[in-house]
Amino acid sequence: MLGTGSFAEAEVVLATWSAERPDDARLRFLLGLAIQKQRRYDRARELLESSIANDADFPERKHVDHFLGWCLYYLGEPEASAASFRRHLDRVPDEPDSTFALGLIALDAGDLDEAERRLARAIELQSGSGANPRDFAKALARLGDVRDQRDLQAEAEELYMRSLARYPNSVEVWEKLARVRDRLGKGREAESARNEAERAKARLGGDAR
């Protein structure tokens, strides 16, 4: 169920099993993962932290800090999040998504040099065969953000376009592309990007918010 994205269903099953075997660290990890995927980060954090509390070992142990890092990020705890991603990279050197996450956190903090270094590395790591196009696209887009914040709008435009070529469903990147085009005086192309953003939005769903 986790593999097919049926996270709510997986949560029900894993919660039952976990209640029957409360000392099973792996079950707590999997339950935390199922909940993290449903964007309930506080409960997921609790489970992920408890899964590694007593130096428990299980096949996915080396990746727990990665998921914990994203929980902390979305709970508004960037320093703890960065520490978690760094621990993950200690266990899994050059893991692309944790490298990307550290680039994102640096970008948020305004450390553009560090952001550029981490994001460029994430792109490099994801450029091999088998890379997920969406992950590759988001790293390109964030590198575009770095260039935009450096007032290099033409370079940002190019990176956003490369990102969208990999993953055209990103409303956010279409919007960013439109904005840098506005700044470059490309009004018609900006409108075109905004129209694409609307099309992408129509393709995506959402809940009450």
Next chain:
Amino acid sequence: MIAIVPWILAISQATPAGSIRLEDVTATSGLDAVMTSGGTPSRAILEVKGGGLALLDFDSDGDLDLFMPNGATLESPRKGPGARLFRNDSVPGSIRFADVTAASGIRHAGWSFGVAAGDVDADGHEDLFIACHGPNVLLRNRGDGSFEDITARAGVAGGDDEWSTGCALADVDLDGDLDLFVANYLRIDPAAVPPPARFKGVEVIAGPKGLEPQRDRLYLNDGTGRFTDATETTGIAAAKPSYGLNVAILDLVGDPRPDILVGNDSEPNHLFRGETTLDGSPRFIEVGVRSGVATNGEGLAQATMGIAIGDVDGNGRPDLFTTNFSSDTNTLHLNADASYFDDRTARYGVGAPSRRLCGWAAAFLDLDHDGDEDLLMVNGHVYPNATRESMDSDYAQPPLLMERDGGKFLARTSAGPWTPAPHRDRTAVFADLDRDGAVDAVIGELNGPLRVVRGLADPARSLTVELRDRRPGIGNSRAIGSVITARSRDGAGTELVQRRWLWGGGPFQSTLSPEAHFGFPAGTATVDVEVRWPDGAVTRRESIAPGSPRVTVERPG
């Protein structure tokens, strides 16, 4: 790929103790009022917004009094417990209010949301506009402490089926009187609560998505308090109806005609740029998306409840801070070059601490008198079933205090004797209520008592400036739309330039204080004040000592 990760970002720093000192003085303030808004727990979106507050000098004695329009309930939506008016009887160091509702003759008891104060008929007395579910209300201040309902002759009731939220009085056509903008939210029948929606897999109160949004309205004043609905003729109607919640009217693009920012819930915000037409009539072009304020930097529409305005980056242009829903962040849009706003939320550290919060009223305030503006905002979830486990966010939430420290805003968990405690807060107004030189706050909680928080900053390092335009026929006597600049040098000789905007609207469904408050670093000897009036005229006052009694700058004739 290891994780499916949403692309929303927000980051900031942790929260050490700071230099801001505040204290809760509700118990001794004489303010005894509960802000009604439906039942507890809330069952419909109509119940969750709460109402606003207005600071006005209704008795013309020089201090700021308090008005609460108050709400109602689903069972009795047109007759709630009624509005309340409190006279300010404070002395320096002691905030005191007296309930004068009965003497004022105010009998309004409709379900109220936003409130705007201003002298709509240019008779020298501040009046009150109340945005309601159902017909809106305009109360004229007779000047003897009492008010009369002049809604019908003023022509500002709006539609019977409209739910009006934020509202603002400002001179949008620069003819000297106060015009009126009313944000409208959505169509809802209190007797027919919509079926629940889902959020993070949990059944929750429905809306706004899925409910019918309503068009905002702009009314132009003829100078006597009679208004014409100019929504169509001014171009406002050209914008898509979009769950309007809050309004700010000021010159945002530097041209210098007033612009109108409307915070829309879950839809792109509108920025109506004021235009000059050949015949001099006002016209607005919606430029929200192009300007960058329609959404956050990720291109995502946010909830946009609270609005605060300040010069965060010191470039002399008004920057925008908006409060948003939980699992999102509050947003800081910097006014880069009068055409574009950049989302610099994370850079200034105002995003991450807000992730667990559902934010409402907010304001930039120099709470520690160090020469930069801090941030204070009130919070509380809309879903009564919100918990950390189910939604990463509790129903009751503490106010968020953020102290400016260099290039960052740092969250503080206490401020001297004041420790922010969890509430279901919605609105707040901020001003020096007791004239002791420090900014105070009145906070409104959903179905909870109003609270009063007093500032304790050193009065010797502050200056409060109020503006008066007493020219005959000028209704905008508080000079809403003015920009006040304070120039000073600290003990080391470093120049400090600070700006405040007197804008139409307020922190959330409320009226901004008509006074500008400044703080200064230690060693500041004198301050030069420059006022740019709404029509562009400039008045200067030089060599004012910090700690002086408030400065009133009069508009030359």
